Every structure is written in C-alpha cells, then in structure tokens.
Amino acid sequence: MRRPLFCLLTLSIFIGCSTPPKEKIPPLATMEKSSGKIVIYQLMTRLFGNKKTVNKPYGTRDENGVGKFNDIDDAALKSIKDMGITHVWYTGVLEHAVLTDYTPFSIPLDDADVVKGRAGSPYAIKDYYDVNPDLAMSVPNRREEFDRLLERTHQAGLKAIIDFVPNHVARHYHSDAKPTGVKDLGEGDDKAVAFRAANNFYYLPGQSFQVPKDYVALGANNTFPTKDGKFDETPAKATGNNVFSAAPGLHDWFETVKLNYGVDQQNQKHFDPIPDTWVKMKDILLYWTSKKVDGFRCDMAEMVPVEFWGWVIPQVRAANPDIIFIAEVYNPNEYHNYIENGKFNYLYDKVQLYDTLRLLVQGKATTPSIHAIQQHLSGINDNMLHFLENHDEQRVASPFFAGDMWKAAPAMVISATIDRGPVMIYFGQEVGEPGAGAAGFQANDGRTTIFDYWGVPEHQKWMNGGKFNGDSLSAEQKQLRQFYADVLSLAGRNIALTQGEYLDITAHNINAGNFTGNTSAFLRYSGTERLLVLNTFNATTQEIKVQLPASAVTALGLDTEGSYIARDLLWREAEVGFSKDFTFTLTCKPYSSYILKIK
Known part of the structure; x- marks a missing residue:
C-alpha cells in the first residue's frame, strides 16, 4: 500500500553521472551452486505487458492500453528466469475498484468518487475471491487465464507471489465470486455500534461518509457516470489508514x-x-493457496495484530509447508515480533538498509551505517527482504533518487550480497526506467503509477512488441540489464552468498586511513569460497587501498605465509595481488562495485 507522501524520502540531489563499461559483458562463469536464495522480480501486472505508448493523463483503458495475463508468456518468463530470478510477484491481481465499465459482465460499476485514478488502486480490493477483469482477454474467463499464468510460471521454473491485502478493502466491497456458503465481509455486522469484536468493520453510527471536499475524481476535465462528489455510506465506516472520521x-x-x-x-x-x-481472512488465504500460489506479500502487515498472523500462517503452512509470507513492516522495533510471533518468513528492509543506501547514493550518509544496520538486525538478517525499488518507491533513475541508472549499482550489489536474505527488483529497474510523466492521479514524482492506465517506456523497449528480447534497448541499457542479471545470478547461486558468513571490514579500513566513508567492504565466505565485496560511492575515480584485518585472515582460514590474489567475478576486469600484510590497491571508477574471489 502506498504510504502518505510525507512518509517518503523525496530528496533530489544530482551528482555527476558515472560511466558504464564500454565492452560487452560476457556471461557469468560456472560457479559453485547451493540451494540458492530467493530473488524476486516484482511486476505490476496491469502495466507489464502493455504495448501502447499513448500515455494520455487519465487515459481510458482503451486509449492508454492495459497489460494482460496472457502477455506474460513463455518468452517473458524465460527472460525473467534468465536474470537469476526465482519468484515473480504479480502485483495487482485481485479484483479492485476500477473506472472501466464491466457491467455487461455483471460486474457493478464502481463509484468514481472513491476510486483513485482511472485504473484504481490495486490495494482497494473489492473481491478477495476474484481477479481484476482488466487483466483478462476474455472477462468471463479471467480466472482461467490467471490459472494458466500460474501454470506457465511454474513450467518456467519460477514461483508465483500475489498480494494479500488484510488491513482494508474498497469502500464498496462485495464478493460475487466467493465460494458457496461463504458470508461476505460485513454481512452479519451490527452497524448500530461503533465496535463489536464479531463485526468485520468499524462504524460511526449516526454519521454518513463524506468524500474529501478537495477530491476531483479523474480531474476536472473528465466525466464518469458515477462522478458526482458523493458516496452513499451510512453509517460511515472507518478509513483504511486508521481514520475514525466520516470525513477523511x-x-x-x-x-x-x-x-x-x-x-x-x-x-x-x-x-x-x-x-x-x-x-x-484465513479462508481467503487457504483459497489462493489451493490454487497453487506460492507466496503472499502481505500489505501493511503491521496494521493487523501480530496475534492474527501467528494464528493464521501456521494453518496455511499446514496446507503448503513451502509457502512464503512477506510482511510490509516499517517499524524496526516490531521486526522480531512479526518474525518470531507472527511467523513471517521475510520483512521489508526499507526503513534501515533501503533508506541508508539511498542516502549513500545521494552523498548524504557514510558506509559504516551499513554494518550498524546488520548488527541491529543480528539474528534476523536472513529474514530481511532487500530492494532499491518497488511500486511505492521512486525509481532509481529518476531525478528524485539518483538521476542516473548506474549510480545505484553499488547499492544494488550491497542489497544482493550482504546476507542470505532475499533480494528484489521492480520491473523496469534493470533497464533504467525513470518513472517520468504525470499519469493522472499519479503525479510526476519519480514513481511509476499504480493508479492509472499507462505504458512504461523503457520497459517497453525491453518488451519490444512482445518479443521480450531487448532489441529496442540502447547499448547502455543492455549493459545495465546484464549487470543486474550477473549480480542476481551470482547472489542467488554462489554458496558464499547463499549460505556463507558475513564479516565487515569497512571500519577497520577507514580507521587505518585506507579509504573514506564513501567506500564499503565486507566479506562473505563459506569454506574455500571467499568473497570480498567492495563498493564505492565516490563521484570521481579514486585509488582504494583495502586490508584484511587479522580477524578476517583467521576467519577465512588464510595462511599468513601464503600468497593470494583476488579476481573480480562481476566485471572480470580486475585482478589484484595481496601483499604480505594482506593489503591490495585498486583504482575504482565512480560508483563502482567488485565481488572479488580470494584464491
């Protein structure tokens, strides 16, 4: 769920662009394999396969186009799989309120005054048991089309995650696809009382809901049959973000x-x-589990009592022991609670690692903060989901974040390699999509709209009319996508990164005067697989000196009388030799990254 704007970082500093490598990047060499770790590709299902490029603000479905389940075909899934992805998060699958007329298919018209944008928020669910008709070639067969997408996903060797939105529903929620015998939300509520534990909603008896007076559905220049500035809801219900007022x-x-x-x-x-x-809610989770969904990303999970999660997740796991639950949680003080008592597999690492990496890219933080986060998360490091982009965050390539698709490369390497926890990218991130354009409800703020029908231009170049071969990308974009594929493949398969230990050597080298707080260095190691992950956030080329402290030499099992070199697995352009005191020097380009294998 998109947080209010005041909760988001909207810093906009522009630092000189780094220079991408000029040579074609060869494929990764064969490496040691382990059981791997989770690598997630989030895609906005409505946007992913859309080939139209009109992009008219508040454009209709037919004007601006909409992606379909069928667009995510075998070629698309193979291309995603080849990047090292293990799981695809299909965002916006469940039926939510939209301003497209589906009444010919017995789907009631939604009220424009309580829908954001024309395509609507994918987090305003109006039927937990159905899928968004926008996504179907044949609306009556929409469930079958989604089932076939799940089958294709599994046949491609990938697993499928969908959203579970437990905290709130659309104001006009009504399920017409629920199984026989299931009562609808609110069907048995006592609406005469504000609170009753058996009620599904909170009520404001004697009050009627009021549409925010400043809200102009679809903007001033567009009409819709249900747009009149009113919505009939008496008594008013509490609003999703805990607003107990009839006039949010x-x-x-x-x-x-x-x-x-x-x-x-x-x-x-x-x-x-x-x-x-x-x-x-348990019945809804079990329903989708029975349809072979492999995981749930649980929207605003911390707005739902942890006791519920601790009760429901084991019951779902009884039906599928391998299913995963990812929680959108933003309070670090609650992390242990939602893992240990809530039974979640993974939590968003937004407030700590994401925020710190973003500030590092912008020159507003120093690298020792990274290890401080790892220490704070001790014991649950492997439960944290790392990312630089998702549907709520501003695009890396936007001027609001980095302004350059290469500047966040070291942040991506850190996200992918710092621990055994999962890593995620958002569709278009791998080709430098900047999230530009005012789509309608979504302003031009560096985020790709989740509310409007829209084409995603740089992603469409990779899609290349449905061929999913990237032939329309620039040379730089192809290099960037190869970089992401190499990082994610290495992170997901190298035993030092999937199973190994972590040891920070940043503080030692800063204290020794070897480099400044713009550089990060840590070790990941398992047996004889020893990796030194070096990342610089410098805006200029600099010569970096790195030393393995005595504790690291011991941890890695190195012979103090031996001779060692380190070869870069990422770009394969660097090879350095260690001196007798386990020191080496490397000339590092701006915003550069190295994953050095010590031999």
Missing part, C-alpha cells in the same frame, strides 16, 4: 475501509472467541 482527508486512504480484527479504539484486544474477520 484528501491524503488519507479514503477509497478504503479498515477491517476489524478485534482491537477496539482504545487498543484493547478481544480475541476470545476468535474474531470473525480472522476466520474470513
């Missing part, structure tokens, strides 16, 4: 309503008997 503000999640998990407004918990919402 423009920047609230006013298009959604908060679900009631048995916690009253005084934060008192009423979990005995098990609240009805818990049971309904």
Whole structure:
C-alpha cells in the first residue's frame, strides 16, 4: 500500500553521472551452486505487458492500453528466469475498484468518487475471491487465464507471489465470486455500534461518509457516470489508514475501509472467541493457496495484530509447508515480533538498509551505517527482504533518487550480497526506467503509477512488441540489464552468498586511513569460497587501498605465509595481488562495485 507522501524520502540531489563499461559483458562463469536464495522480480501486472505508448493523463483503458495475463508468456518468463530470478510477484491481481465499465459482465460499476485514478488502486480490493477483469482477454474467463499464468510460471521454473491485502478493502466491497456458503465481509455486522469484536468493520453510527471536499475524481476535465462528489455510506465506516472520521482527508486512504480484527479504539484486544474477520481472512488465504500460489506479500502487515498472523500462517503452512509470507513492516522495533510471533518468513528492509543506501547514493550518509544496520538486525538478517525499488518507491533513475541508472549499482550489489536474505527488483529497474510523466492521479514524482492506465517506456523497449528480447534497448541499457542479471545470478547461486558468513571490514579500513566513508567492504565466505565485496560511492575515480584485518585472515582460514590474489567475478576486469600484510590497491571508477574471489 502506498504510504502518505510525507512518509517518503523525496530528496533530489544530482551528482555527476558515472560511466558504464564500454565492452560487452560476457556471461557469468560456472560457479559453485547451493540451494540458492530467493530473488524476486516484482511486476505490476496491469502495466507489464502493455504495448501502447499513448500515455494520455487519465487515459481510458482503451486509449492508454492495459497489460494482460496472457502477455506474460513463455518468452517473458524465460527472460525473467534468465536474470537469476526465482519468484515473480504479480502485483495487482485481485479484483479492485476500477473506472472501466464491466457491467455487461455483471460486474457493478464502481463509484468514481472513491476510486483513485482511472485504473484504481490495486490495494482497494473489492473481491478477495476474484481477479481484476482488466487483466483478462476474455472477462468471463479471467480466472482461467490467471490459472494458466500460474501454470506457465511454474513450467518456467519460477514461483508465483500475489498480494494479500488484510488491513482494508474498497469502500464498496462485495464478493460475487466467493465460494458457496461463504458470508461476505460485513454481512452479519451490527452497524448500530461503533465496535463489536464479531463485526468485520468499524462504524460511526449516526454519521454518513463524506468524500474529501478537495477530491476531483479523474480531474476536472473528465466525466464518469458515477462522478458526482458523493458516496452513499451510512453509517460511515472507518478509513483504511486508521481514520475514525466520516470525513477523511484528501491524503488519507479514503477509497478504503479498515477491517476489524478485534482491537477496539482504545487498543484493547478481544480475541476470545476468535474474531470473525480472522476466520474470513484465513479462508481467503487457504483459497489462493489451493490454487497453487506460492507466496503472499502481505500489505501493511503491521496494521493487523501480530496475534492474527501467528494464528493464521501456521494453518496455511499446514496446507503448503513451502509457502512464503512477506510482511510490509516499517517499524524496526516490531521486526522480531512479526518474525518470531507472527511467523513471517521475510520483512521489508526499507526503513534501515533501503533508506541508508539511498542516502549513500545521494552523498548524504557514510558506509559504516551499513554494518550498524546488520548488527541491529543480528539474528534476523536472513529474514530481511532487500530492494532499491518497488511500486511505492521512486525509481532509481529518476531525478528524485539518483538521476542516473548506474549510480545505484553499488547499492544494488550491497542489497544482493550482504546476507542470505532475499533480494528484489521492480520491473523496469534493470533497464533504467525513470518513472517520468504525470499519469493522472499519479503525479510526476519519480514513481511509476499504480493508479492509472499507462505504458512504461523503457520497459517497453525491453518488451519490444512482445518479443521480450531487448532489441529496442540502447547499448547502455543492455549493459545495465546484464549487470543486474550477473549480480542476481551470482547472489542467488554462489554458496558464499547463499549460505556463507558475513564479516565487515569497512571500519577497520577507514580507521587505518585506507579509504573514506564513501567506500564499503565486507566479506562473505563459506569454506574455500571467499568473497570480498567492495563498493564505492565516490563521484570521481579514486585509488582504494583495502586490508584484511587479522580477524578476517583467521576467519577465512588464510595462511599468513601464503600468497593470494583476488579476481573480480562481476566485471572480470580486475585482478589484484595481496601483499604480505594482506593489503591490495585498486583504482575504482565512480560508483563502482567488485565481488572479488580470494584464491
């Protein structure tokens, strides 16, 4: 779920661009294989396969186009798999409110005054048991088309993750696809009371919902049959971001309503008997698990009581022991709670590692902060999902983040290699998509819209009319995509990175005067596979000196009388020899990265 803008970093500093390598990058050499680690490719399903390039603000589905399940074909999946990806997160699959008329298919028209954009927020779910009709070639066969996408995904050797949105639903939620005997959310609620543990929603008795007075659905120049500045909801329900007011503000999640998990407004918990919402959510998770979904990315998981997760996740795992649960959590003080008591496999590492790497790219942080984060996460490092982009964040190549698709290369290497936890990229990141353009509801703020029908220009060059061969990319974009493929493949398969230990040597080298706080160096090692990961956030070419401290020499099992070299596995352009005190010097280009194998 997109957080309010004031929660996002919107710093916009531009530092001189780095120079990408000129030579064609050869494929990775054969390397030691292990059981691997999770490497996720997030794609916005509605946008991924769209070939239209009109990009009219607030354009309709037919004007701007929309991607389909069928667009994600064998060629697309093979290309994704070849990047070292193990899991695809299909974002925006579940049916949500949209401003396209599907009444000929017995789908009620949504109310424009509680829909953001024309394509709607994929986190305003209006039927947990159905999929978005936008994504189907044949609307009546939309479920079958999604089932076939899951089959193709599995046949390609990939696993499929979808969103589970447990905290809130669209204001006009109604399931017409629920299994026989399932009661709809709110169907048995006592609407005369503000709170009742058995209710699915929170109510404001005696009050009617008011659309934010400043909200102009579809902008001033577009009409829609249901656009009249009103939405009939009496009594009003609490809004998704915990706003207990009949008149939420423009920047609230006013298009959604908060679900009631048995916690009253005084934060008192009423979990005995098990609240009805818990049971309904469990049934939804089990339903999609039975359809061969391999994992759930759980939206705003920390807005739902941890007790629910600790109750429901083991029950879902009983149906599929291999299913994974990823939590969108932003409070580091709750990390251990949601892993140990909530039973999540993985949590977003946004507030700590992402934020720090972003500041490093912008020259506003120093590299010792990285190890401090790893120390703070001790014991749960492997449970943290690392990323530089997702649907909520500004694109790396946008002027709001780095302004250059290469400047974040060292941050990507750190994200992928620092521990055994999973790493994720967002579609288009690997070809330098800048997220430019005012799409309608989504402003021109460096993020690719999640609310509007839109084409994603740089990604479309890789898609190349549905061939998914990248022939329309520039030479630099091809090099960047190869860089991502090499990093992700190496991170997902090299035993030192998937199973090995971590040892920071940044502080030692800064204290020794070998390099400054713009450079990071750490070791990943398992047996005789010993890697030194070196990254610089310098804006100019610099000569970097690196020394292995005595503790590292011992940890790596190196012979103090031996002779060692280090060869770069990433670019294969660097080879250095260690002196007797385990020191070497390397000339590093701006924003450069090396994964050096010590032999």
